Amino acid sequence: MAIATHTAPAYGLVHTGRLQVIGHSRRLAGRTVRSWFRQPWIEVTNVFIPHFFLAVGIAGFGFLADRGFGVSNYLGFLVPMAVLQIVAGPSSASGFAIVSDLQRGYFDKLLLTPASRWSIIFGRVAADGLRAVLYSSIVVAVALTFGSGVVAGVGGVLVLLLMAGLFGVAYSGVGIFIALRTASAEAAQASFMLFYPLLFMAPAYVPREIFSDWLRWIATVNPVTYMMEGMREIVLGDFAASAAVEDVGGSAAAIAEAAGNGWDPERVILAFVAIVGFGALTLSASAFALKRRAG
Amino acid sequence: MHYGEVHAVNGIDLRVATGQIFGFLGENGSGKTTTVRMLTTLLKPTAGAAEVGGFDVVSEADAVRQSIGVALQDAGLDPFQTGRELLRLSAQLYNVRGELIEDRISHLLDVINLSGDADRCVGEYSGGMQRRIDLAAALVHGPAIVFLDEPTTGLDPLSRQRLWEYIRRLNLVDGVTFFLTTQYLEEADQLCDEIAILDAGRIVLQDTPQALKDTVSDDVISFEVTAGDRQNAIDRVNALPLVESARGDGVSKVSVYTKSGTDAFPMIVRLLDDIAVSFDHLTLSHATLDDVFLEATGHRMDDTGQAVETDGSR
Numbered sequence: 070m071a072i073a074t075h076t077a078p079a080y081g082l083v084h085t086g087r088l089q090v091i092g093h094s095r096r097l098a099g100r101t102v103r104s105w106f107r108q109p110w111i112e113v114t115n116v117f118i119p120h121f122f123l124a125v126g127i128a129g130f131g132f133l134a135d136r137g138f139g140v141s142n143y144l145g146f147l148v149p150m151a152v153l154q155i156v157a158g159p160s161s162a163s164g165f166a167i168v169s170d171l172q173r174g175y176f177d178k179l180l181l182t183p184a185s186r187w188s189i190i191f192g193r194v195a196a197d198g199l200r201a202v203l204y205s206s207i208v209v210a211v212a213l214t215f216g217s218g219v220v221a222g223v224g225g226v227l228v229l230l231l232m233a234g235l236f237g238v239a240y241s242g243v244g245i246f247i248a249l250r251t252a253s254a255e256a257a258q259a260s261f262m263l264f265y266p267l268l269f270m271a272p273a274y275v276p277r278e279i280f281s282d283w284l285r286w287i288a289t290v291n292p293v294t295y296m297m298e299g300m301r302e303i304v305l306g307d308f309a310a311s312a313a314v315e316d317v318g319g320s321a322a323a324i325a326e327a328a329g330n331g332w333d334p335e336r337v338i339l340a341f342v343a344i345v346g347f348g349a350l351t352l353s354a355s356a357f358a359l360k361r362r363a364g
Numbered sequence: 365m366h367y368g369e370v371h372a373v374n375g376i377d378l379r380v381a382t383g384q385i386f387g388f389l390g391e392n393g394s395g396k397t398t399t400v401r402m403l404t405t406l407l408k409p410t411a412g413a414a415e416v417g418g419f420d421v422v423s424e425a426d427a428v429r430q431s432i433g434v435a436l437q438d439a440g441l442d443p444f445q446t447g448r449e450l451l452r453l454s455a456q457l458y459n460v461r462g463e464l465i466e467d468r469i470s471h472l473l474d475v476i477n478l479s480g481d482a483d484r485c486v487g488e489y490s491g492g493m494q495r496r497i498d499l500a501a502a503l504v505h506g507p508a509i510v511f512l513d514e515p516t517t518g519l520d521p522l523s524r525q526r527l528w529e530y531i532r533r534l535n536l537v538d539g540v541t542f543f544l545t546t547q548y549l550e551e552a553d554q555l556c557d558e559i560a561i562l563d564a565g566r567i568v569l570q571d572t573p574q575a576l577k578d579t580v581s582d583d584v585i586s587f588e589v590t591a592g593d594r595q596n597a598i599d600r601v602n603a604l605p606l607v608e609s610a611r612g613d614g615v616s617k618v619s620v621y622t623k624s625g626t627d628a629f630p631m632i633v634r635l636l637d638d639i640a641v642s643f644d645h646l647t648l649s650h651a652t653l654d655d656v657f658l659e660a661t662g663h664r665m666d667d668t669g670q671a672v673e674t675d676g677s678r
Contacts, residue, residue, distance in 0.1 A: 072380045072403055072416045072509060072543055089459060096456045104444040107485065174440025177406055178501070182457040183430040364408055364425075 090191065093184040097192025098199070101166070105200070112159075116204060119155040120211060123147055130274055138276050142305060145217040149300035150273040151208045152229070153293065156201040156237045157264040163193050164244025164257035171252050186363050190355055194241040201237025202230050212304075220306035228337065229303045235344045236296060240264070242351025249358035267293040292343040299340020302333055376567055378560055380543060385535050387552035388545040389657065390562035396545040397437055399562075400513050403543070404434045417509050430458070433507035437514050437545075439498035443487025447478055447497045450486055451504050458505035472500040475530050477523070491518045499527065503534075510534075512544040516551060528555055549653040559653070563661045576656045581608045583625030584655055585632060585648050588616045592641030600639055604631055613658070621655070 105112050126147050134143040170176040179189055209219070209226055219225050244260040251257070270284065271277075271293040277285050288294045376399060380386040390396045401407040403416055405425040414421045417431040442450060448469060455465045473479045476496040481489065486497060495518050502510060512531075516524045532555070534540040546552050552559050553573050560570040569576060589597060594612060601610040601620055606628040610620040622628040625648045636643055 071378075071414070072386075072541070093457055096453055100442065100445065100449075100453055103449065104442070107444045170442070173442070174436060174438045175442050176440070177436060178440040178454075179457070180406060181404060181429060181432075181434045182454070183426055183459065184457040364405075 090185045090188050093188035094191035094195060097179075097184075097188055098196040101163075101193060101196035102199070104166070111162075115159045115162075116155065116207060118158065119151045119208065122154060123151040123208075123211075126150070126274060134275075138279055140276075140305075142217060144212055144215055145219075145304045146301065147274070148208060148212045148217060148304050149297045150268065151212075152205045152233050152300060153236065153268065153296060154264075155204045155208055156233050157240045157268075158261055159200055159204065160197045160237045160240040161244040161257075161261035161264065163197055163241045164246075164248035164260050165254060167193070167245055167248040168252060168254045168257045171248070172254070180363050186359055187356070190245060190352070190359060193245060194238045194352070197241035198234040198238040202234040205230050205233035217304065219304050221303040225303040229300055232296065232300060232340055232344060235341075235348060239344055239348030239351055242348065242355045245355040246351060246358050249355065249362050267291060271297050273297065292347045295336075295339045295343035296347075297340075299337045299343075302336040302340075376562075376565075378567060378570065380541065380558070382541055383535065383539045384557045385531065385542040385544070385555050387556035387559040388543065388562060389547075389549065389552055389559055389653070390545070391547070391661075394562045395565040396562055397513055398565075400434075400436070400511050400543070400545060404432060404511050405429055431508055433502035433505065433510040435499045435502040435510075435512050435515055437517070439494045441486045441494055441498060444485060446483050446485055447473070447489070447493075447500075448482040450497060451501055454501040455504045460505050468504060468506075472504060475526075476500050477526065492520055492523055495519055496523060496527075506538075507540070509541045509543070512542060514545055514547060516546070516548065524551075531555060549657060553653045561657060561660045569656065569660045573653060576653065577651050580651045580655050580659045581621035582623050582651060583621075583628075583648060584651050585620040585622065585625055585629055585646070586613075587618055587632075587636075587643040587646040589618060590616070590642045590644050592636075592639070594618065594641070596639060597636060597641045600635055601632055604628065604635065606631065611658070619655070619658070621651070625649075 123144075127144055131143040134140040134146065140146045167176065170179070176189075180186070209229065213219065219229075221228070243263065244257055247260045248257045270287045271291050272280070272288060277288045277294065280288060376395075388396050388399065398407065402409050403414055403421060405421055405428050408422055416428045419425075419427040419431065421428055445453065451469045451472065452465060455468060460468060469482075470479070473482050476499065478493060478496055478500070481493065486494060489497065495515075499512070499515060502512070516527055519527065528551070531542060531544075535542060542555075544552075544555070556573060558570070558572055559576060560567045561576075562568070569579070571579075594616065598610050598612055598618055601607055601618070606622050606624055608621045608623065610618060613619045620628065620632060629648055633646070
């Protein structure tokens with residue numbers, strides 16, 4: 070079977086011979102960002118829910134934190150949980166967006182272009198990474214406003230936002246994988262629910278030292294534990310040290326200094342390793358699913 | 365191409381010359397869309413080979429994609445982009461030169477008569493408007509070969525005429541090759557240089573529209589039986605001299621094929637009177653592609669692409 074034996078130049082409209090993956094990914098990321106602005110109610114919900122959990126967590130357990138596990142700055146303790154939550158929710162929604170594209174036929178439209186298949190994934194996860202940084206900034210700003218403080222300072226905040234952005238990219242891969250494998254809106258929506266076991270089997274509300282044995286073992290193999298503890302290290306430093314200083318009536322500066330002295334870069338590195346490892350897994354799975362679907 | 369045990373397309377062998385408008389006719393489920401999806405690289409054939417623009421659809425899929433424009437049967441759109449944004453993104457993904465993109469978009473919006481709505485979100489468009497913006501997206505990079513899968517389904521008559529004119533202009537002036545599937549036989553007749561009729565995954569006829577029409581009789585006499593034995597009428601009409609064939613068509617209609625309609629017409633009227641068959645809507649016309657389709661497949665196709673069962677015999 071042969072359809073036309075040669076292709077005429079397309080009126081000089083097209084340039085060829087250049088590597089376009091980055092450019093195409095950027096255009097597709099732009100499309101994703103525009104869609105957020107056109108559905109603002111969804112984004113408002115995405116931002117509101119983690120703050121709601123944050124407020125409820127402080128109101129419910131805050132008074133126990135100091136006596137129970139020596140944390141006086143419980144708001145700061147919960148910031149990593151809120152950051153991971155505010156990142157995972159919208160990032161998992163990428164899967165739903167891809168299912169919508171599949172169902173509307175727009176995914177086929179993208180596959181029909183000469184754009185690299187990978188740019189479809191890169192564009193999506195890059196946008197999710199950007200959103201993760203923006204939303205995490207809101208969490209940090211709220212926490213700072215209500216007196217949490219960040220022991221590692223401005224540089225630490227930037228590192229935390231970088232972690233959040235990378236986690237956004239990584240978790241985006243979960244939704245994308247499920248969407249490409251199932252093409253089911255229900256399954257794609259459920260991808261966020263998968264995050265809750267990971268979140269609550271990590272030291273989200275209390276340190277893992279006070280977990281029961283079986284839960285502590287699960288937390289030890291749960292990558293979210295290391296992400297959370299790395300972020301917490303940036304916000305609280307060695308929170309036990311800071312709590313001790315506060316117990317004897319130390320000033321905010323003294324608390325920060327005490328915590329800063331206990332600042333452990335190893336935990337932050339472990340967090341990056343966990344995020345990158347998790348991302349390598351989810352994005353490889355997404356790439357595999359794309360290959361299966363699109364050839 | 366097969367899905368499990370089902371052969372969606374089987375043994376299709378065709379060649380479309382550069383600069384042709386080629387029509388692919390067939391009812392729903394005949395294999396048109398599967399063929400288009402294979403030729404546009406969306407589906408890998410399970411056997412056989414195909415080239416588009418001189419490129420193999422499997423081993424040179426990237427080159428095929430850069431050469432073609434495609435508007436699929438269902439307009440695949442993102443409802444959260446405006447019409448202009450959608451065209452701009454398509455142009456960028458097809459590597460259209462940046463300095464030419466806006467002029468190209470304005471030109472296409474003018475052609476499809478959507479300039480005034482270009483900055484509204486596509487989700488707010490009517491079905492016809494979505495169809496038109498989808499077509500513009502297929503043409504934005506000035507492809508040398510364009511696949512249109514039922515391009516005018518859902519369009520109003522005026523939009524359909526405008527699109528036909530634009531296809532003709534692109535074909536005549538720029539030499540663009542078109543491969544279009546359609547369920548509108550009139551569309552195929554008006555636009556196409558060559559037509560293939562597909563039935564159950566196989567090509568049953570392929571030629572120019574005129575040559576195809578020449579394969580059936582010159583004239584068609586049609587009437588609807590309102591009372592009396594229709595099958596008897598068909599059998600008796602079939603036996604008349606000058607009549608090449610007569611067949612039942614739908615519930616009450618009968619179509620009679622003849623080389624000389626003016627001579628056969630009074631004979632048929634007399635015969636129906638003689639056998640006490642009442643009839644209505646008696647017409648004499650030249651053979652159309654609809655008649656060719658009936659001849660080739662044994663059934664007609666309605667406006668939704670569904671087969672309409674017929675009966676009778678030659």
